[in-house]
Amino acid sequence: MRLVLFQPDIPQNAGTILRLAACVGVGVDIIEPCGFVWSEPRLRRAGMDYLEFATVARHSSWEAFLAARSPGRLALLTTRGATPLPDARFENDDHLVLGRESAGVPDALHTAADLAVRVPMVPGARSLNVAVTAGMVLAEALRQTAGWPAAPA
Template identity: 55%
Template sequence: MKYDLRIALFQPDIPGNTGTILRMAACLGIAVDVIEPAGFDMSDRALKRAGMDYLEQAALTRHQSWRRFLEWRHSQDRRLILATTKAEQSYRRFAFLPGDVLLFGRESSGVPDQVHKEADERLVVPMVEGRRSLNLAVSAALIAGEAIRQLELI
């Protein structure tokens, strides 16, 4: 199966979120890239509980470092779209393209400035004023859902 859309997780630190995203991705035909180091062992019970039996069906690629991920991305000529609370452009007003990689940062700290600089685009999930952030898996589902809708992947 060719995956026209990917979700990348930058050094995730909550196994339940990663498991939920892997389960969603397996069900929707989205590949997932985990950029290590993760803040947990990839055999973690919470990861397995959230991902259930879908983990084995997920198209997962693990990258040993940010540098290795960038090498892979450039070799694939894929656009990198960063989800961040620091962006101004709404994901709802963005034109997704086949091959896009949707990048999500660590639950505890997002991504460092160097990662922000590497992104081709930065998107935000608009929220009610005074709210800080959504759960990472929820944000990934919202943005991936919009990309799937636009690209008519399912």
């Protein structure tokens, strides 16, 4: 299981997602360009001292990511997803793709996705924060695949 951040805009969200990934042992792919400088202090503040434990691969483009990625499905997390989260079935090697906060992902990424998942919301709600979505969907995916780290003895 991996999280994939497509051209993230907000360093605090990226830092929060990196912290989440470090804490549960999930790798993260960053598709550049980012909307911030990678050394941005707000990224470090949100990720705290967990960033050094995050397994991160940075890719110069979507195409570079596709060429380098490990096997597994692309599960796009999108407000346009056909599959509501409660109905989604995840696999151990899924790549959970999150779009830019400002614009989501291009149509080509929707086409490339093997699964398009949306988190159900009340009428009138446009979208959830990307880090919140990452946490919600990753928790469900880890539950389904028995991927949670073992509790310390």
